[in-house]
Amino acid sequence: MRAKFLLLLILFLTFIYLFSSTVFAQIPFLSHKGFVAVLSDLHYPYRSNITDTLFKKLLELKPSYVFLTGDLTEMGSDVEFSKLWKAISVLDKSGIKYRYTLGNHDVRWSDIFRKSKRLSNVPYEFFQETVDKLLFIGIDTSVPFQQVGHIGNEQLKWVENTLKSAGVEKKIPIILCHHPFGGPSNYTDDGWKLMNMLLEYRVPLVLYGHGHSYSYAGNYNGTWFQMIGAAKDGYMTIVSWDEAALHIWRYSLEFDKFELLKSVSLIPEAIEKNLSPSIENKDGKISISANPSKYNRIKAISNGKILLERTLKDTSKTSFEIGNVTTDLGINFLSLYGYSKGYTIHRFYTLKSAINTDAKLKLIWSYELQEAIYSKPIEVDGGIIVADYSGTVLFLQDGKETWKMKIGPVFANIVSESDSGTSFFIGDIDGNMYVIETKTGKILKKIKLNEPIYTISNGKSTLLVGAGRFGYVIRKSDLQIIAKHDLKGLVQSEAYFENGVYYQTSWGGGIYIIAEDGRLTDRIDTGSGYYTAGACKPAVIDEWLFYTTTGSKVVGVNLKDKTKKWEAGNITVGYSSVEKFKDFIFVSSLGGTVYKFDKNGKLVWKANTGSPISFSSPRVLSDNHLIIGTNSGEIALIDITTGSFSKYFAGPSYVTHVVPTSNPGTFIVAFADGSVKMIRIGST
Template structure:
């Protein structure tokens, strides 16, 4: 074969390869001829899942979507290091796919020492977005809560949403909502159904569950969940003149149609269920516990109620602090920066901290600010000693002088101190999400640490309690433990049926605690022997047992209050005063029970 023939064959083979490659990479996608399509990735849990997520992104580079939406749980624990790695991934996504918008999930906000929510709504911080493409408006809603697994939107954000819908109604034929949590994982997501018929909201799409589902419409609104990018799944939402289409893929080549949704509201309403939750709920009380008074704060409330010399004080996410007398009359209201769970009453004073890193000393009688201190990290918890105040902020514990708030010392403990420290025998005792259990004397001269966990399997979901010469805590890995204060050695361990996220209540030599599986138990503080266990029927988070007369009062995720007999665990009373999550301990004040619900509703009950 001569050289000319060889060159011809080589050129022919190269042309054949080029043509086959062109055919391969220009293969028409099932939604290529639609009016538009967007890419959706959720639950990346980056960077521990780097290999799978990076591979998934590589498989999708040929898509060329009009926009990419990331629906939360971007990282595993929300650390600075993890978000730095996610930032590199985000740049790669933007280089490959163009514009990206993202939400935060519970894994991004539950253990993080930073506040990455960057949109201010009524003085509170959210991570939201609004993107208009073609004749569709996509709105991202923030359902994530600091330190919580469940979701919530809040009245302030829902008001913001309504204004966005009203401003876009003339230019947008359809609206699509995104959030991390499905509606069923929130206490107030049902309010989206009230907007769907009015504004032609077609679809609410979320992550969190790591699986694909699509539900029948309610008030014209379809809901769907998507698979996790950490498992190799991606979702495409496309639309033509008549319908929206939801596609799933785990190889970037084969796209399976999950479902199609009519863009016409009247057609969706024909097959819709009618939503009735808002009108069907009726508060449930009993002859034993009756309503004394109630009120509503401006925004979501992360904080438990506190007793003051004149009555009760509460705070909400917008940074409002409210002081009421015992009969429910508002005495004063003050506003600082956005707050989480950090309002503490001590004598005639109130201590508060905000997410901007400011600590306040206020006079309880009139709300006058007596002193302030600026620190560099968001304030998450406050505890009070004899002469000092202990502040859990970012990944540090700050020791401040109690009257002037002058800085005494700062300790970097490597993780968030979510719950207030226990001040006992001249020492602050606290746990952090870095896995440490710490003892700090009030002078700040000595910090003692025991390692009791790692990653998020720690004791940081509770305030440690002291009994005799042991410290007792619940653990996120699913147990209660007693530790010797002198040696740091384990005295006893009680396995739990679910995650330990409860403060232990000490009554004489008995301990009481709850789990997020809804179980309440009584045990011996010296030996760890379990006397009884009972189930409440719903998850119990921070609303752990409190002593009330001769029994225990506990709150669960349904918003129920349950009165148990302390001796045998027998249920005496079960009421449901309000339709919202109950995530914080109730305040017992004589014959009164003061309850602060997640949506900002305060209810005061009286025992008859």
């Protein structure tokens, strides 16, 4: 009997050993101190069967936390989000906690404003979550209506304060976000500020998505950067940890296995951070110091142009001087790389510099606001009205603040009440619509709409206000609502107004023709889904309506019978409004090419600026010049007849708007970093 019992015990223990060995072979991090799962780019409900299977896998694994890093849905609709929350409820029911940030697909076409949290009145969808000794910091890089990423000044302050607290509390911070912000990949304009921050605080790991790939990784500024694959393609990422290291695992649904990508030591690595310039404004010289025993190679880039690239292994020099460094508008955005064995240091500086006296554009004044300027500024009553994403509204005269006030976050453009400009209209994403006296900032009238206000178009006696998916016709004199029309999708862009008629695009797939008396008189079909004219302000020449679509087309349509006059395809112009000048129209592509067509569809010229453009559209500055801003912080000054152009670096941020003023050759430039500048052609 005893022998039989011992035999059964041995068989049982053998089974347990073999079973455990198999489980640990399949899930190799179960012996670690803890683990979390990170999913990016779900694009729900596209390929939902794959994502649902990953959710089931999470139920088996039971991670301490699940983090979702944006592009949760395909187009950000309520229907899609409802389906996602229903699918992810299996985690709730099993007691598995999750947090999320947003991606461009969640906010790019959504008429619902998705950001639920605020930092100093600026909307974000961020988080911080402590798991064991790790602090997971989720950063919101999404920008409403845009594909590109932006972190924002207030969120950067929050990140720095969170990193400081983590150091005091001896927590190990890990940064999660959707858009790559630096290191091996970058889809932001202000990620460089966070890159500099990483040199001051110990952050062992950054995970980001957007690229649907694990191909981009590396050690930058003492942090391991890893792009992660898309959940819709069957991938999820596991971060496990023990006392010595973090371990990054790739899980593939296709092969049902975990692959170790990288183990990141939790013991801080000694890296050389001494890579700093000095600049002499007088003669435009820059000196760069670098330790040749620590760096194999250095590179310096100023305003997008390489100034210096030097191998250090055969030199004992520690300082390199670059002479005659001048800039067009007095701004030198310097990017320095130091390449060492096993890591790269990437440090950024904004420096004042000697001005190129031969530059055609001259800076008149500059002013810094709290946050990004997505709202188009307006020249009115001898000054400039400008509003930022924090809801700060300013009246500037000669670049100096006359008054300042606070409302809800502002995205919509600002509209003057009349030619005299004694008052103006402004709306916020909380649905508040204001009439404000220009000279004093006094609120004269106010109404509340049920939806976020995204755009305001100026008629003679009325306004057409785009709020959510609706177009409100509102009487100027008393802010009475004359009509409300469901435009079947996000109303993002200004309407074109002419002869008492608004031509309003929407992401519902049409251009809606609305009379000032509130009647919806017609609709012109422009496509569906992604491929519509939703991001475009159209234009009319004679009986022809011209618009762009995200299906890479410029289209001319006869307003009488709605037949297409012409169509130009295979140019990525979908985020450009149409600017008309005499019998010509101008549009721009996401890749940075500006096109001039005559009204019959003949291409007159195209000018490739060499920089991406997603916020700004071409604007006629004079009979001789066209202007446009780029995502690289440049102003392109284009000859309106020939298409020849010059580029001028204006700031280290996306140019969101260029607005010609009544003063010949003078224009306003607004940026995503909150700066606004007055620039003109010619001498100061």
